[in-house]
Amino acid sequence: MPPVKPKGFSKPKNTGKTISRILQYMGKYKALWPLVFLCVLISSGASVAGGMFTKVALNNYILPLLEKYQAAGALSPEIAAGIKSFGTMIIGVLSVFLAGVFASWCNSRLMLYISTNLLYSIRVDLFSKLETLPIKYYDAHTHGELMSRFTNDTDTLREMMSQTIPQFLSSTITVVAVFVMMIILSPMLTVVMIVSMIFITMLIAAIGKRSAKAFRENQKCVGKLNGFIEEMIEGQRVIKVFNHEDKASQQFEALNEDLRKAGTAAMTFGGVMGPLMNNLSHMQYAIVAIIAASMMIAGFNSRATSNWFVGVLDIGTIAAFLQYTRSFSQPISMMTQQANSVLNALAGAERIFGVIDEEPEVDDGEFTLVNAYDAKDNSGEEKLVQSYAYTGEWAWKNPADSSLRQLKGEVVFDHVTFGYKPEKTVLHDVCIHAKPGQKIALVGSTGSGKTTTINLLSRFYDVPEGCGQITYDGIPLNEISKSALRKSLGMVQQNTHLFTGTIRDNIRYGNLEASDAQVYEAAKLANADSFIHHMENGYDTVITGDGASLSQGQRQLLAIARAAVANPPVLILDEATSSIDTRTEKLIEDGMDSLMKGRTTFVIAHRLSTVRNADEIIVLEHGKIIERGSHDELIAAKGRYYFLYTGNRITLDE
Numbered sequence: 001m002p003p004v005k006p007k008g009f010s011k012p013k014n015t016g017k018t019i020s021r022i023l024q025y026m027g028k029y030k031a032l033w034p035l036v037f038l039c040v041l042i043s044s045g046a047s048v049a050g051g052m053f054t055k056v057a058l059n060n061y062i063l064p065l066l067e068k069y070q071a072a073g074a075l076s077p078e079i080a081a082g083i084k085s086f087g088t089m090i091i092g093v094l095s096v097f098l099a100g101v102f103a104s105w106c107n108s109r110l111m112l113y114i115s116t117n118l119l120y121s122i123r124v125d126l127f128s129k130l131e132t133l134p135i136k137y138y139d140a141h142t143h144g145e146l147m148s149r150f151t152n153d154t155d156t157l158r159e160m161m162s163q164t165i166p167q168f169l170s171s172t173i174t175v176v177a178v179f180v181m182m183i184i185l186s187p188m189l190t191v192v193m194i195v196s197m198i199f200i201t202m203l204i205a206a207i208g209k210r211s212a213k214a215f216r217e218n219q220k221c222v223g224k225l226n227g228f229i230e231e232m233i234e235g236q237r238v239i240k241v242f243n244h245e246d247k248a249s250q251q252f253e254a255l256n257e258d259l260r261k262a263g264t265a266a267m268t269f270g271g272v273m274g275p276l277m278n279n280l281s282h283m284q285y286a287i288v289a290i291i292a293a294s295m296m297i298a299g300f301n302s303r304a305t306s307n308w309f310v311g312v313l314d315i316g317t318i319a320a321f322l323q324y325t326r327s328f329s330q331p332i333s334m335m336t337q338q339a340n341s342v343l344n345a346l347a348g349a350e351r352i353f354g355v356i357d358e359e360p361e362v363d364d365g366e367f368t369l370v371n372a373y374d375a376k377d378n379s380g381e382e383k384l385v386q387s388y389a390y391t392g393e394w395a396w397k398n399p400a401d402s403s404l405r406q407l408k409g410e411v412v413f414d415h416v417t418f419g420y421k422p423e424k425t426v427l428h429d430v431c432i433h434a435k436p437g438q439k440i441a442l443v444g445s446t447g448s449g450k451t452t453t454i455n456l457l458s459r460f461y462d463v464p465e466g467c468g469q470i471t472y473d474g475i476p477l478n479e480i481s482k483s484a485l486r487k488s489l490g491m492v493q494q495n496t497h498l499f500t501g502t503i504r505d506n507i508r509y510g511n512l513e514a515s516d517a518q519v520y521e522a523a524k525l526a527n528a529d530s531f532i533h534h535m536e537n538g539y540d541t542v543i544t545g546d547g548a549s550l551s552q553g554q555r556q557l558l559a560i561a562r563a564a565v566a567n568p569p570v571l572i573l574d575e576a577t578s579s580i581d582t583r584t585e586k587l588i589e590d591g592m593d594s595l596m597k598g599r600t601t602f603v604i605a606h607r608l609s610t611v612r613n614a615d616e617i618i619v620l621e622h623g624k625i626i627e628r629g630s631h632d633e634l635i636a637a638k639g640r641y642y643f644l645y646t647g648n649r650i651t652l653d654e
Helices: 015-029 033-072 079-134 136-141 142-186 188-236 236-241 247-299 315-356 450-457 482-487 503-508 518-527 529-533 552-566 582-596 632-636 639-646
Strands: 366-376 382-385 394-397 404-406 409-418 429-432 441-442 470-471 491-494 569-576 600-604 618-620 624-629
Touching: 015 079, 015 315, 033 079, 033 142, 079 142, 079 315, 136 404, 142 188, 188 236, 188 247, 188 315, 247 315, 315 382, 315 582, 366 404, 366 441, 366 482, 382 394, 382 404, 409 450, 429 618, 429 624, 441 569, 441 639, 450 569, 450 600, 482 491, 503 518, 503 552, 518 529, 518 552, 518 600, 552 582, 618 632, 618 639, 624 632, 624 639, 632 639
Parallel strands: 441 600, 441 618, 491 569, 569 600
Antiparallel strands: 366 382, 366 394, 394 404, 409 429, 409 470, 618 624
């Protein structure tokens, strides 16, 4: 499906809430913030001291010494003493500047420490939230879109924390200090500065408002493009098989064009602010210089001719004030330029916190799964007793009275109706009764509701209230803890996923406490042991890229071994042998029978030869059960199952 082009910038969200969330994370390092503030104060103070040094140097040393030298025509002892005193002052000022440099370095190190640890906390919270989200969330979001939260969005946040915030703090303190010094030197010239800054601030605010929208849209387009690229890389084989390269390129170009437009808009606003601010600050500098020089020429150059509002406009004062004018404009210009980084980071932070704020998977079940063993009480009757070691026998523990109920594997679908969306029903009044140890096969055409049935049994989705219920050993499924429920289920899916690591680790994923002997036994049961031994490092062979070096059949054998090592009471085989050739399927048939022995098993299969020995075969069509019975019974009935099995359509006349 071609990508949808955004029609315009999204409306701005509540940035105040986002900033508040960031401050909460920053609050974890509140013990360091006084040090950060002190370092910024020293660094900014050293910078501000330069202006007063200029005034004192000109008025008290340079100009008087030049006048004395011109009058004397030679270097007198008085002039030499003045030069020596001037040198002493320079050393003192140099010490102040060195202290400012050291404080700035310390500030950078502190902010680097805070930012890296803050992002560490955010990434942990983000990943932890992803682990708690329901399957339906992943069904609605592409992998690339979620990955961009960890990469692009966190990078923008890191840049803001490590660079923008320190510069913003330093600039703010500098502006305040410079403003105070300017008032001391000349309140009137300060008013001139304020009037010009009001105009500049209004212009910046107008641009910044539109810039925020642009940066938010840019981040959104980046997420879409990442999701598309990830999807296309995963599907390269399919793309090439169906000659879809041109179409994929067109879709990419459309998404890339959206990103180009959003990026151009964001960078345009961002690029305009810096040069505009610089030029306005130059104009401001020139206006202040002209007014100050004109007033000095007019006679406001001594205390006798000046007043508190104008100030004494001598050479030193004007030079210092002009330097402060530049020092006042530069931090504001820097803050303006950093505003782009802030807006970009806030847009990324909104996306990150949007995931963190998602509703986690609801688990209102209270029954837990425990190991148990049979013991005799004082009266000689047998009863279940909880064990804290593996016994091979499981029981449901009722939290209300701590009573135990043996896990038998009886599963009942009692008139279940379900739809992923309220307006579209997928399952209609489904009734299934799987007795302990039975093998139940679900067959039917694609989209008939087989996988949906398994999704409900695994509680990836819950049956809505009033739409029937599912019970497990007589316990309503929603009363069983999801972790306990899924621990009791072993699943082999059609789409096998293997993790980067050794083959041994991938099999042990089904039971992290399994011994090597149990891993080998499970591999033999699934008939994977043979091909594993033919690999260079055997069970220690490292597989990467979701097992790209293995055939699909080998990957599925490892998935079956993973389920075998888990040794679950109930098995779910979702097209578990769909990618295994007929010869291999025959070889593992005995092993699969051993694996299913004594366990309630649900089998989904298109290859009906794999379900012939099922205790009950249920035929689904459009979410409804249309036939049920054993293989022989359904063949004799010559209905839908007969057609699926033989390919022969039976007419009513027959």
